[in-house]
Amino acid sequence: MEQALVLIEFLFELRKQGINVSAHEWMGLMEAMSKGLHNSSLDGFYRLARCICVKDVSNFDAFDQAFLAYFKDVYVDVAAVTNDLLSWLRDPKKFEGLSEEEKKLLEELNVEELKKMFEERLKEQKERHDGGGKWIGTGGKSPFGHGGFHPSGVRVGGPGGGKSAMQVAEMRRYRDYRKDRVLDVRQIDVALRGLRRLGREGAVEELDIEETVNATCKNAGDLDLVFTPPKRNRMKLILLMDVGGSMDAYSLMVERLFTAASRAGRFASFEHYYFHNCVYENVFEDAAFRKPVSVTELIARTSRDERLVVVGDALMHPGELMSPGGSIYFYHHNASAGATWLRRLEDHYRYTAWLNPEPKRYWPRTTIEAIASIFPMYHLSLEGLEEAIRYLVRGGQRPDPSQATPFS
Amino acid sequence: MSDAFNQFTGTTTYIASEDLQQAVNVACALEKPLLLRGEPGTGKTVLAQNVASALGMDLIAWHVKSTTKARDGLYVYDTVARLHDSRFGDADVNDIASYIKLGPLGRSLASEKRVVLLIDEIDKADIEFPNDLLTELDAMKFFIDETGKEIVAKERPLVIITSNNEKELPDAFLRRCIFHYIDFPSVELMTKIVRVHHPDIEEQVLDQCLELFFKLRDVPRIRKRPSTSELIDWIFALRKAGVDLARVGGGIPFLGTLLKNEQDMAILGNN
Structure with a gap:
């Protein structure tokens, strides 16, 4: 039981990292430990806790971090680390990647002196325990630590030889699986699958067995076949894309989103239009802005049940958004301000979402914040896309524009 | 670790990390389903067969399709x-039981011995599919409405x-x-892993194959990166045809066993 009390802080460390471990899973872990399934070792515990508490590979990295933060004080094999360092210093091959200047700098350091310094610093760190899981210095000009002085990034840290749980955790191999980092066509594809409303419509093609049985019984046992239309996605989508200018940096990501969304048969109807910087009277059928479609006409033609998704960085000069005549094009005079047009679109459709590729930390105090108060705005990452789709399908809480988190 | 717990250590044909x-x-000891994910071709399905043979249990496989209902x-x-x-x-219509056919999950619960139940590619089915299985996987019993009979597992199957x-x-x-x-x-x-499938392969040939294979996986922008099963097939093809990698200049022989789409082939061609 004592064990359970000590580890409970690990549970909260996990939850702090955003892994929602339930009581159910935690009790499972405790049961497993009472059966000795962790093999009485830290490595065993690492594996056991991970396979019971974490159900998504995108959370493995967060788990590694929680593990490092919680167990940072447990064990540092000083001798092994020192030996590692020395053998690294003795290996001339490792210096190939260094510039002449760097080599000279390194020669100035005496190995014995270095060793002494290293041990001292290690001791100091053991006593102080200020940042967790950082071993001896990271980066910078210190001769120790990972990715620091040595360009090929020889790592000092953890016991030498076989991989311990701490080392595995420290390697953070699952960093690339984090949901807030990656987006490829397939992932968008998967996410977009959630965007559907199933309904029976169209030609009758499927045999309805229940109804057939019913009808046959009513027909005194003579077979009477009943057919129904198959289930189809009735979701209709309109995609508005900001192209050119500051959006060029994100063109690949927008292209991927478009590829996945335009896949045949995905939606009952799919329309896409382009705009530059901000929406005014017209949006365009082509990215070269030659075939205008009036926004008023678009609103009149489409039903409010269609879903409108805007992709854009929402970054512009405040005048372009707020004042009539503020369009970025010199010869174009817009009678109503951009914000007014955006509000007209948002008012017409029941569910809309704005996907923004800019990192959330840049949102506050820009036009992004202003537009986020008009449109429900989501970050264009897998996580943001999933949230946006949840909102588009089920409605519910709109994201609070002032809650843009400083990270991500 | 007790011996009773430490049951599965891989088999002669399956190397498990x-x-x-x-x-x-852990899944075995806690009697909970084991959920496996990973790139296609890393041996998820094969694992179930090997766990069954290593632990001496029967395997019941349930291959899920997009139309499968719980x-x-x-x-x-x-x-x-x-x-x-x-x-x-021509049959007794009053005997409803003879028109009831147990599915894979039903059979694994009704079985007298402990079996391994493989639910393959669960994500293929509808979104609600896993939820519909919750009670049955938890309680390991179910009710046949038509006959009023309840089936309770004598031995909880190991679900993969x-x-x-x-x-x-x-x-x-x-x-x-x-x-x-x-x-x-x-x-x-x-x-x-390769040694298990090709026990008599020479060290040097194996090294060359692996080097080429991992290089191929690292080519950027490849859509479907070759996996373990494809590597094994490829080596099989190489050896069957007696191709010596060291002597082949330029292209990779039997590339079709490794790369499965045109764009990937084109990307490789450009590099």
Whole structure:
């Protein structure tokens, strides 16, 4: 039981990292430990806790971090680390990647002196325990630590030889699986699958067995076949894309989103239009802005049940958004301000979402914040896309524009 | 670790990483379903067969398709056959039980011995599919409405579920599972794996194959990176044809066994 009390802080460390471990899973872990399934070792515990508490590979990295933060004080094999360092210093091959200047700098350091310094610093760190899981210095000009002085990034840290749980955790191999980092066509594809409303419509093609049985019984046992239309996605989508200018940096990501969304048969109807910087009277059928479609006409033609998704960085000069005549094009005079047009679109459709590729930390105090108060705005990452789709399908809480988190 | 716990250590034809061994053994000991994810071709499905043979249990496989319903796994009530019989009457129509056919999950629960149940590619089915299985997987029993009979598992089957990560599985379902992500094997592990399938391969040939293979996986922008099973097939093809990699200048022989789409071939051609 004592064990359970000590580890409970690990549970909260996990939850702090955003892994929602339930009581159910935690009790499972405790049961497993009472059966000795962790093999009485830290490595065993690492594996056991991970396979019971974490159900998504995108959370493995967060788990590694929680593990490092919680167990940072447990064990540092000083001798092994020192030996590692020395053998690294003795290996001339490792210096190939260094510039002449760097080599000279390194020669100035005496190995014995270095060793002494290293041990001292290690001791100091053991006593102080200020940042967790950082071993001896990271980066910078210190001769120790990972990715620091040595360009090929020889790592000092953890016991030498076989991989311990701490080392595995420290390697953070699952960093690339984090949901807030990656987006490829397939992932968008998967996410977009959630965007559907199933309904029976169209030609009758499927045999309805229940109804057939019913009808046959009513027909005194003579077979009477009943057919129904198959289930189809009735979701209709309109995609508005900001192209050119500051959006060029994100063109690949927008292209991927478009590829996945335009896949045949995905939606009952799919329309896409382009705009530059901000929406005014017209949006365009082509990215070269030659075939205008009036926004008023678009609103009149489409039903409010269609879903409108805007992709854009929402970054512009405040005048372009707020004042009539503020369009970025010199010869174009817009009678109503951009914000007014955006509000007209948002008012017409029941569910809309704005996907923004800019990192959330840049949102506050820009036009992004202003537009986020008009449109429900989501970050264009897998996580943001999933949230946006949840909102588009089920409605519910709109994201609070002032809650843009400083990270991500 | 007690011997009773430490049951699965891989087989002569299946090399399991330590992580995977522990995950299987934890699932076994806690009697919870084991959920496996990982790149296609890393041996998720094959694992179930090997766990079954290593632990001396029977394997019941349930291959999920997009049209599979959770109830189909328990039992199917063949109404059409009964209807047919009632019309052309050559069987006892009053005996409903003879029109009830147990599905894979139903059979694994009804089995006298402990079995391994493989639910393959659970993400292929509808979003609600895993939720519909919750009660049955938890309580390991189910009710046949038509006959009023309850089937309770005498021995809880070891359930192994694979998923290609195509859809988010529901949280309630995940909470009940033990999770393992099959990492792509490292070079060392891959060497072991290939040796299992090609025990008489020469060191040098193996090294060359692996070097080329891992290089190919690192080519940027490749859509479908070759996996373990494809490597093994490729080596098989090479050896069957007696191709010596060291002597082939330029292109990779039998590239079609490694890369499965045109764009990937084109990308490789450009490099």
